[in-house]
Amino acid sequence: MKRTDLIAYLAEFLQVDKFRDYAPNGLQVEGKDEIHRIVTGVTACQPLIDAAAARQADALLVHHGFFWKNEPAQIVGMKQRRIKALLINDINLLGYHLPLDAHPVVGNNVTLGRQLAIENAMPIEDVAQGLIWRGNLEQPITASEFAMKIKLALGRAPLHLGSPERLIQRVAWCSGGAQDYLDIAVQYGVDAFISGEVSERTFHAATEQSIEYFCAGHHATESFGIQALGEHLAQKFGLEHEFIDVPNPV
Template sequence: MQRREFNHLLNTILKPDTIQDFCPNGLQIEGREQVKKIVTGVTASQALIDAAIAQGADTILVHHGYFWKGEAHPITGMKKRRIASLLNHDINLFAYHLPLDVHPEIGNNAQLALLLDLEMTAGLEPMANSVAVKGRLKTPLSAEDFAQKIAKVLDREPLVSSVRDEPIETIAWCTGGGQGYIDLAANQGIDAYLTGEASEQTIHSSREQGIDFFAAGHHATERYGIKALGELLAEHHGFDVTFIDIDNPV
């Protein structure tokens, strides 16, 4: 498939024009005209680029790409080395951030719900394409049992603030760095909040507002949307796709 057609296909699936983001979504670095062999991964790190080069990929598709709002503009140091590797090997880089978080089927939030047996009922914010969502545990669990389930499914021990004695029935979640939504979840009387990261103030919010909190890792909670997107491209559009997980403890 030609690069332009591939970009259109991704935009049709993920609809980036429907959500305001912190970076450009779609083609970020132009490489070969034909897209045939794709490597997917969470972040366009040097390690992922090197792995894609070793695989002979013509395209890299990630959740975390480049050119974020507020970052320095000069292409020097780490940024220069990464971009040079892509250009020298004529590799396309496509990235989709929030559109991949919010997609109702292959998005990070939706995929995490499938893995952890959560029922998604609505957005946490009163708006279309809410980045955080809410719902219920299909089987209510104590905070300890839910933490053990997270650890088993994601292969990552979560940071836990358990402040309630009752089983968790209602839950809100946002993959990645969504800790700021805990207050919105607490204001709605939700039992627990799950995200990737925690800030210093997050634990105080949990304790003082009586909401259980789980931080299961930014990377660990966001492996699954990009993996599902790659599987869709392989199954329905015939691409050669390899997901490469570059581990990150954060």
């Protein structure tokens, strides 16, 4: 399909104009006009770009792309090497950040909820651009059992701040670096909050407000949405798709 058609479809499908974001959503580096083979991954790091080039991808779709607010504008060092590799191999780089977090079908939050078998999952409307989700477990389980559930679903043990024996049923979550949304989650009476990162202040906020906090990994909590987006495009347009995971312990 034409690059321009893919960009237009994704802009509408992900409703990119709805979001106040920290980086451009859509085409970030221009490559081939025609797209037949796409590679998806979480972050446009050098190993992912090299893997896409080795597979002769026409487009690389990521959640974390380039040109973040307040980053240095100069294209030197690591940034130069990454962009040079894309240009030499004529690969389109497309990045979708908050629109991919929030999407109700292929988003990071809805897919994370599916992985954890959370029922009645839905975003908290009109709060934080719809990025905070909540739902219920089928039945109450202890925090230690929930930590194991997260480990099995995401392939890594979460950092749990709280009491291992506390029962959990009502859950809120936001993928990635959303630890400070914990204070908002408290207002909705949930037993636990899940995000991808943790700060020193998170411990005090969780313990003083009697909520269980699970730091499940920024990369791990944001691996499912970009896969789902790639699969959606492959099915809708007949494109070849491969998700490539570049392991990241953070």
